[in-house]
Amino acid sequence: MTPTRPNTDLPYRSGVPLAITDHHEVFLGSTNDGHTFAVLNSDKRRYLGAAHRVLTKAGFAPVDHRGRIVYLLPPTNALHQAEQAMYELCAHTADMADLAWTARPRHADPQVRIFFTGNKVSIVTDSSRARAALRQLGTVNENADGDFALSDSLTEREKVRAAVRIDLRLDRQNITSHIDLGIATPAAIPPAPHRLSPVASPFSAAARRKR
Known part of the structure; x- marks a missing residue:
């Protein structure tokens, strides 16, 4: 049986949505x-220039989106191009969060599904192996239905990092997973947070030309 998306009427839909894109120098x-x-997310102009070159070389197009620059890669050949970009970005920063299912081999029937919904991160699985692996993590709580959620005591950044670690741990144990950020299309990518300066502004003109 394929794990399904949690009921959207559940209480965890309430609250301020997680600012999942805003806590690392690179979010994918x-x-x-x-x-x-x-x-x-950086105020280092030298780093921004290097990251801009890496991403555009890999086929990402800079787009001026709701107060920030977002680099977009269309679905075609995303796996190879995203892997290339992340590999090269590692030479410039270790502060990255990769939650892109398009940057991984795709599985028609993943054993685990990780959902970012509202201010919660929930994990749904029908696999006994996956449940055993998840129970070993101190940041994950299990409910009466056998599903899991990240602890509410975690900060936004900690929830993002925990999701990255869970995905990697499952992969090492040959347990397939899929990450759903709850972002339907590029138009729904969150706007720039007020707490950050417009760090990507040097590329705004180029981004507008790409639109």
Whole structure:
């Protein structure tokens, strides 16, 4: 049986949505329609220039989006291009969060599904092996139905990092997973947070030309 998306009427829909894109120098994610996107959060102009070159070389197009620059990669050949970009970005920073399902081999029937919904991160599985692996993690709580959620005591950044670690741990144990950020299309990517300066502004003109 394929794990299904949690009931959207459950209480964890309430609250302020997680600012999942805003806590790492590089955030890589996927929309539900198959686009890969990258967000840069840094005030280091030298780093921004290097990251911009890496991403555009890999085929990401900079787009001026709701107060920030978002780098978009269309669904075609996303796996190879996203892997290339992340490998090269590692030479410039270790502060990255990769939650892009499009940057991984795709599985028609993943054993685990990780959902970012509202201010919660829930994990749904029908696999006994996956449940055993998840029970070993101190940051994950199990409910009466055998599903899991990250602890509410974690900060936004900690929840993102925990999701990255869970995905990697499952992969090492040959347990397939899929990450759903709850972002349907590129238009739904969150806007720039007020607490950050417009760090990508040097590329705004180029981004507008790409639109």
